[in-house]
Amino acid sequence: MARVNIRDVADRAGVSTATVSHVINQTRFVREETRRKVLEAVEALNYHPSTIARGLATNTTQTIGLIISDITNPFFTAVARGVEDEFNQFGYHTIFCNTDEDSAREDEYLRLLFAHQIDGLIIAPTGVHSDRLLRIAEAEIPIVLLDRAAPGITAPLVHVDNEGGAYQATRYLIELGHRRIGILTGMETISTLGMRVSGYRRALQEAGISIDEALIIRADPRFHKNQLYPSDSLLWGSITNLQMTPNAFLALQKLLDLPDRPTALFVTNNQMTLGTLHAFKERKLHCPEDISLVSFDDHDWAPLFAPPLTVVRQPTYQLGQTAAKLLLKMINHQEFENPSPLPVELIIRESCAKLSAHAPLKVAA
Amino acid sequence: MARVNIRDVADRAGVSTATVSHVINQTRFVREETRRKVLEAVEALNYHPSTIARGLATNTTQTIGLIISDITNPFFTAVARGVEDEFNQFGYHTIFCNTDEDSAREDEYLRLLFAHQIDGLIIAPTGVHSDRLLRIAEAEIPIVLLDRAAPGITAPLVHVDNEGGAYQATRYLIELGHRRIGILTGMETISTLGMRVSGYRRALQEAGISIDEALIIRADPRFHKNQLYPSDSLLWGSITNLQMTPNAFLALQKLLDLPDRPTALFVTNNQMTLGTLHAFKERKLHCPEDISLVSFDDHDWAPLFAPPLTVVRQPTYQLGQTAAKLLLKMINHQEFENPSPLPVELIIRESCAKLSAHAPLKVAA
């Protein structure tokens, strides 16, 4: 059965296609009676305008692209939900793309999305320079940067107060008496993580604690979850820009093997937190008795862990929502102001202990 | 800057648009030299065929729809990832839609997707009868049912062995000596959950344990996570077909208040598991000493809980992948056979104890 089109409706209502189009889009006045006839025909024939034909005519598709690292990462799933909810309200569709932090995949997706004529793009960039992204920006497709900056791109950035959150977390550990505080973080290309390291540094400096670079671990975050996904999936494919970074699991082991190992650890994302917890377990390191832990990003399950996790909570859902609202404004050529960072919050649970409760390790006064 | 189109390329290469089209789609032979010239022009102009114009011409969009309950639910995020990875390999885009188990939202999405001319649909239906879904099926758009059956729709169903998994879980509890085993489950409209209850019943019957209907709790699963999402979001909007079911948190409380409360609990999805654990915590009920727990669906974080969770693991990623592969076959008019249920696996960790270790509750011999 062929798809019913605007011609069919027009014929049935005894009007022109222009009139049909106008009653549907409410784009010019139509006499009430004609209007009714058209609507009746639409109903009777169960007519749905083809978004794609409309797209060709108006050069607009009512769909936007969302490029993130991995929908499987709880941070991004909440963000994605925020984006989706917001756009859906206005009849927009969103196409999800997972880069796995692989700039080659990012590039490929950019190509596909552009070919699909998206009306706008929200992207958490991998951080490696992208000609294609530049060209898309030049093509005047509205772009909003999500969570991270992109080299060479001047688009509004929707993000949380990463520096401040890291500062709070570190300061909290310091107040508990910790002096040797390790930080586990990911690739430098991700601007967010850079900000978190900055916050960590600032807290230490303010407290007059000298910074030991050996305690700052940058690594490939992919060291958990192999158990749940088949290795032959695309999940852990060739992630080019990760290959040179040391594996986080190994890096963490080395940190814990240090003669004066840290008494506390600040882990800068939830992926790594999972891995860290596994590492603790394997080593029979008890948290917080043996080592304190605070991590970035909260989740439903964080309070149910052993121990319940002290975290820096970020407003993930709102992050997505904010980005979507902003992009919508840009698409509609409305005024907008550059967003200010969303506030984060330190949620204290039970994964940190006062230093005095620790085994007496060597501590810089 | 106007978008470069096939005309531009043709002009620059000194050929007709037909030729350009043919070299791009490899749809008829073109002399090597002409071919080269075209390719050069494509490169030089940075030409990307408009998928949408192509769609109008070929009546195909290279995009498929994925309707699930909630991308925020780890089960569905893994499934979604499987779907996305598979389709992306073949140049398809996937549009995600979250129904929140609300049939009205489902209907709205169906409308949007149809208007968008999707080439195929993967759907985990809410389970309430949908005229629109029927009509879409009649319009001969390929559909695959994901995880759940839909009333009145005869499309292939990709699912796991729910009945068997529930049977295994229940049987395991029985072998540990439990006799009063509760089951916490959701809406009857979701066929998957019905299968799980069946497996539970079969295990009990085989063991000669009479079934106490008071131990079978059906409820609205939405009793956790209010903390992370703002109440003004769409998340917990008007979910029409849930409103009459009792709140799971309350239902669980009632179950635990029973004079001879169950010594073990089988919770049929991860959402409810989270809620259950919170309820235990609130009541200071220790698991597994006070009560054993096995739940459906595994996750990265399940082993890190207190206690590490014994679960029925389902191959979530493969579930999505399988559905996608199948839909692809249907779209390409290839032969396919109806999928058989994917196997599940009981993962024993530490949330179940032998009954003898329990406080001496009244037990039916």
Added chain:
DNA sequence: CTGTTAGCGCATTCAA
């Protein structure tokens, strides 16, 4: 207040 008509960018039939 409504109809005619020319594209939007591409695939494809027919002709050469």
Added chain:
DNA sequence: TTGAATGCGCTAACAG
């Protein structure tokens, strides 16, 4: 081996 011409379904001038 290639071109010219038509149409996919809709919108938006322009005309009346």
